[in-house]
Amino acid sequence: SFVSLRQRILSAVQKNATRGDPRSVIRAIDQFCSQKEWAMNVGNEKGCILDSVVSEVNPATVLELGTYCGYSTVRIASLLPPYAKFITLEFNPDFAAVARQVIAWAGLEDKVKIKPCLVEGASSDWIPKIKEQFGIKTFDLVFLDHWKEHYLSDTKLMEECGLLRKGSVLLADNVICPGAPDYVEYVRSSPRYKSHYFRSHLEYTKAEENLWYLGIIE
Ligand SMILES: O=C(NC/C=C/[C@H]1OC[C@H](O)[C@@H]1O)c1cc([N+](=O)[O-])cc(O)c1O
Numbered sequence: 770s771f772v773s774l775r776q777r778i779l780s781a782v783q784k785n786a787t788r789g790d791p792r793s794v795i796r797a798i799d800q801f802c803s804q805k806e807w808a809m810n811v812g813n814e815k816g817c818i819l820d821s822v823v824s825e826v827n828p829a830t831v832l833e834l835g836t837y838c839g840y841s842t843v844r845i846a847s848l849l850p851p852y853a854k855f856i857t858l859e860f861n862p863d864f865a866a867v868a869r870q871v872i873a874w875a876g877l878e879d880k881v882k883i884k885p886c887l888v889e890g891a892s893s894d895w896i897p898k899i900k901e902q903f904g905i906k907t908f909d910l911v912f913l914d915h916w917k918e919h920y921l922s923d924t925k926l927m928e929e930c931g932l933l934r935k936g937s938v939l940l941a942d943n944v945i946c947p948g949a950p951d952y953v954e955y956v957r958s959s960p961r962y963k964s965h966y967f968r969s970h971l972e973y974t975k976a977e978e979n980l981w982y983l984g985i986i987e
């Protein structure tokens with residue numbers, strides 16, 4: 770029967786990565802996606818930038834929007850201190866199912882709470898519930914990697930719900946490809962944010978791409 774790409778990624782992890790070793794899980798996915806089939810993981814080049822931002826921020830609370838197969842989830846979780854609270858949202862139940870298994874293989878399942886995020890409309894209901902559901906006041910770091918047309922609306926919603934504070938850092942993937950022009954326009958023209966971008970390339974390709982770093986200053 771047909772085996773989906775996400776299943777092939779999971780099989781590559783289970784075949785080539787060592788249980789309990791997050792770095793080997795990352796390596797296995799990058800090898801599969803650079804040698805066999807492209808997939809929309811953040812990849813190793815942008816992943817190293819993500820690692821450096823996570824290490825610098827050393828966040829106690831992290832929100833990831835867009836889990837997919839859990840590649841960036843594993844990268845982030847493996848760098849967090851044990852007391853950290855990490856929530857990742859994936860609206861697609863099939864991706865969430867694979868991500869849970871990838872995260873479990875890396876041995877990080879007790880560090881990451883995967884909350885099945887509902888589709889756009891419901892996610893606008895969901896974000897205001899984070900405080901009560903997870904006892905989180907504000908996020909030290911948010912990684913945006915979900916639907917690109919939702920970056921702006923979800924950022925505004927997080928602001929409105931008081932989930933962001935002075936010093937919170939937002940890191941957005943794919944601001945060039947596929948692109949999030951309204952988001953970039955909004956944060957660049959807002960006095961609340963100090964923003965800059967890290968030059969990079971679209972995962973597993975030579976196409977120009979940036980990771981968009983936002984520090985909240987007010
Ligand atoms: O759409 C992207 N990410 C958001 C994914 C959204 C979809 O996957 C989860 C959900 O089912 C939704 O339909 C994306 C797309 C590309 N790309 O090159 O097309 C590269 C990337 O890094 C990306 O994060």
Ligand SMILES: [Mg+2]
Binds near residue numbers: 810811
């Ligand atoms: Mg992406």
